Amino acid sequence: MTQAILQSDPKANYLAHKREIDEAVQQTLDSGWYILGTQVSAFEQEFTDYLGARHCAGVANGTDALNLALRAVGIGAGDYVITVAHTAVATVAAVEMAGAFPLLVDIDPTTFTINPEAIEEAIKAHRDQLRIRAIIPVHLYGHPADMRAICDIARRYDLKVVEDCAQAHGATIKGVKAGTFGDAAAFSFYPTKNLGALGDGGAVVTNDLEVAERVRLLREYGWRVRYVSDVAGFNSRLDELQAAILRVKLKYLDEENAGRREIARTYNERLTSPSLRLPECLGEVEHVYHQYVVRCEDRDRLRDYLREQGVGALIHYPVPVHLQPAYRNRAAVHRGVLQETELAARQVLSLPMHPQLSREQVKRVCEVINGWS
Numbered sequence: 001m002t003q004a005i006l007q008s009d010p011k012a013n014y015l016a017h018k019r020e021i022d023e024a025v026q027q028t029l030d031s032g033w034y035i036l037g038t039q040v041s042a043f044e045q046e047f048t049d050y051l052g053a054r055h056c057a058g059v060a061n062g063t064d065a066l067n068l069a070l071r072a073v074g075i076g077a078g079d080y081v082i083t084v085a086h087t088a089v090a091t092v093a094a095v096e097m098a099g100a101f102p103l104l105v106d107i108d109p110t111t112f113t114i115n116p117e118a119i120e121e122a123i124k125a126h127r128d129q130l131r132i133r134a135i136i137p138v139h140l141y142g143h144p145a146d147m148r149a150i151c152d153i154a155r156r157y158d159l160k161v162v163e164d165c166a167q168a169h170g171a172t173i174k175g176v177k178a179g180t181f182g183d184a185a186a187f188s189f190y191p192t193k194n195l196g197a198l199g200d201g202g203a204v205v206t207n208d209l210e211v212a213e214r215v216r217l218l219r220e221y222g223w224r225v226r227y228v229s230d231v232a233g234f235n236s237r238l239d240e241l242q243a244a245i246l247r248v249k250l251k252y253l254d255e256e257n258a259g260r261r262e263i264a265r266t267y268n269e270r271l272t273s274p275s276l277r278l279p280e281c282l283g284e285v286e287h288v289y290h291q292y293v294v295r296c297e298d299r300d301r302l303r304d305y306l307r308e309q310g311v312g313a314l315i316h317y318p319v320p321v322h323l324q325p326a327y328r329n330r331a332a333v334h335r336g337v338l339q340e341t342e343l344a345a346r347q348v349l350s351l352p353m354h355p356q357l358s359r360e361q362v363k364r365v366c367e368v369i370n371g372w373s
Ligand SMILES: Cc1ncc(COP(=O)(O)O)c(C=O)c1O
Pocket: 061, 062, 063, 064, 087, 088, 090, 091, 138, 164, 166, 167, 188, 189, 190, 200, 201, 202
C-alpha cells in the first residue's frame, strides 16, 4: 500500500532542518534564559530586515499579535473593524479581544481576499450608526489582498489598517512584502505556517516606533520597568526556544516559498479535471501558497474520494465566521449575507502543500484527482 500523502507536514520540515534546530535549541537550553532574551531580539531584527520593515515585537501567537496590534494602533471599546468571514476564526476573535466589534464584508471570488468595493460600500452604509475605525485585510492562503485599493480607502476615511499576515510570510506585491503596507501587521508562527515554530509564536510588525513600543508594553503587563505597570497589559511573550527555532527556519523561508510555488506550478500544469477551478493570482503579486486551494461544486465527495485514496485534503474554512454558532446573530454582517464567502465555504478544498512534498507525491495527487469522476 502506498503511503498516505499529508496535507501539511511540520514534522518533515523539522527533520529537514533537524541538525541546526537541535543545535539552536541546545544552545538556548544551555543559556539559562528562556523568555524574551537575546534569541527573541535577534529574531525580531532578522525578521524586520527580511520584510523591509522598521520594527518587530515577538508575541505568544498570531491571535494575540492581531489583538495587540489593534490596541497599539488605537482601536478599542466600541470601535468597529471591517474584516472578512472567510478566514480563520482568530481574525474575528482578535477584534473582540481588543474590545471592538467586527463588521464583516464579502471577498473577491478569485483571490479569496477582502473585496475593496465591499469595504467602501459598508463604510458608506454604516458610518452614521457605527464607529468604523479600522480594516483587517487577510492575505489568505498566501495571496496578498489588494493593498493599494485598501490603503487608499483607509486614507480617504481615516481608518487604520492592520494586515493579517498569518498565511503570507514572504508574499509580495510589486516586490514589496506583505506586512509593510498597513499601520501594523500580525504574523502567526503556528507550526504549519510558511514560517512555523515548533509550538506557538507570533509577531507584530510595523514601521511606526510608537506602535512597536505600545506592543512591547502590552505584551508584558505594561511594564516599562519590571514589576511596575504603566498601562494595563497582558502576558503575550515569545519564548527563547521558539525564537531560536524561527531564526533557523527564517533562513530557508524564501527557498521553501519557491518550493511551494514550484508545487503549485506542477498542480496547475497537471490538474486537468474540468470539475476543478484552479487558483489564480491577481495583479503583480508573488503568491506564497500557504495553501493551494481549488474550487469544486462536488467538493465533499472529492474530499471523501481523496481520503479513500490516501491523499490528505482540508477545507479552509467549512463554516464562515458569521454562520458559526458563537458568532451567528452577533457579528455585524454588511447586507446580511456574504454571497461569495458562503459559496467559497461550500467549494474550497486545500490540496497537499508543504515544502517537503516530493515531486512524485505531487504527481500522484494529480493522477488521483484526474482519475476522479
Ligand atoms: C488568517 C489567520 N489569522 C490568524 C491566525 C491566528 O494565529 P495563531 O493560531 O498563531 O493564534 C491564523 C492561524 O491560525 C490564521 O490562519
